[in-house]
Amino acid sequence: MAKRDKISMSVIRRLPRYYRFLSEIQSDGVMRISSKELAEKMRLTASQVRQDFNCFGGFGQQGYGYSVEQLRSEIESILGLHEQKRAILLGAGNLGRAVASHMAFEPKGISLIGIFDRNEELIGTTLRNVKIDSTDELEQFCAKYRPNLAVLCVPKDAARQLCKRLYAFDVRYYWNFSHYDLAADYSDVVVENVHMSDSLMTLCYRISDDIEARSKSE
Amino acid sequence: MAKRDKISMSVIRRLPRYYRFLSEIQSDGVMRISSKELAEKMRLTASQVRQDFNCFGGFGQQGYGYSVEQLRSEIESILGLHEQKRAILLGAGNLGRAVASHMAFEPKGISLIGIFDRNEELIGTTLRNVKIDSTDELEQFCAKYRPNLAVLCVPKDAARQLCKRLYAFDVRYYWNFSHYDLAADYSDVVVENVHMSDSLMTLCYRISDDIEARSKSE
DNA sequence: AGCAAATTGTTAATTTTTTAACATATTTTA
């Protein structure tokens, strides 16, 4: 890894896909790949693939291509998956439970060290071997275990209130499934939003557009 | 609504956010808003806001701004939320259950008419008042109820197999939570991917980057 | 009624992103 100025979000958002693809072909036994082949299989252009990798210094070899293992490993390092993060989950409702049980946190360097909910019925039960605590105990927990990443699976207003409390304990990284716009209130946090309903509405637009296009072509 | 050539994805992906924001301020009783104000609150530029709306003909008034209700309603229509869609959910595991119970389908014109899983223990139970059926009955169901939208909450290989069967019954719209790359196999389907793990890896990159930046500034 | 302030729709400029081109280096083949 060599140069690295300010990488654009467009490039960053493609990295996980490269990573997934390379992991997959590696486990299929593929040892090397060219930008052309990679581009074809991922439906990108070879130019873009080379440009992307060159943001980080380029790790291919002329006439040969890229070593799948080396490339995969470089991207893993670029993504910072090795850096250890301590995460807590806020909200153990349907969404929170799905995220907790479905997402592979460990391969990304994330330890889920606490889960909080205000629903009395859930408190005391466990999820993924982690005990669900009352949100009342949030401060005490944060003081003791110092999480740095919070996964927000609570409604908007709850998210706003909880973030205020978490911010006081230096939690600066958020994976946000709520509609609360964190970035508007805090300028120095890193927030990654997952807005499923926006995604679904985008699909609605495209369906509507497709139906219209089909009706015209008839 | 007037002109509408080919709208770029950049614009389309902003529409749901406008829609959510406008719905919200409308319920707060706000009647009108200017591009400047809208831009400030959504952290965009006024230019971009006006450009975006003008893709669809522009529905503001000089010197006045936009009517919140009219704008909201126009965007609702542009998104095609009124068009009725019949959806089925594939996979009633943790993720499928979260999606089914968490997502507001109806306000987007989507009826969830069927849920399928291969897990014997789930078959026969209900979710959101919809009975969970065996995937064995998929063809029979499709023939009878003609769903046009499928929500994929199953692992990659299952997704591939199920899509093949769904495609045979003219299901062309997919909300895909799996890692199966539908678009690679079918050119005439509309797929909206939700790759939560990619989102989390993107966050990891940004955390790593932030940590590095902070360590340098010290 | 008339004037200042506000605000759009639209055109132009700028910036960012993507794609193409090519010189350079390595591998493969004969």
Next chain:
DNA sequence: TAAAATATGTTAAAAAATTAACAATTTGCT
């Protein structure tokens, strides 16, 4: 071993997206 094929890294061109500028129009105030 020499030539042909392959494929990178990089520079240049093209396309797309964002931002700025401004003329035209409406509102609101006096």
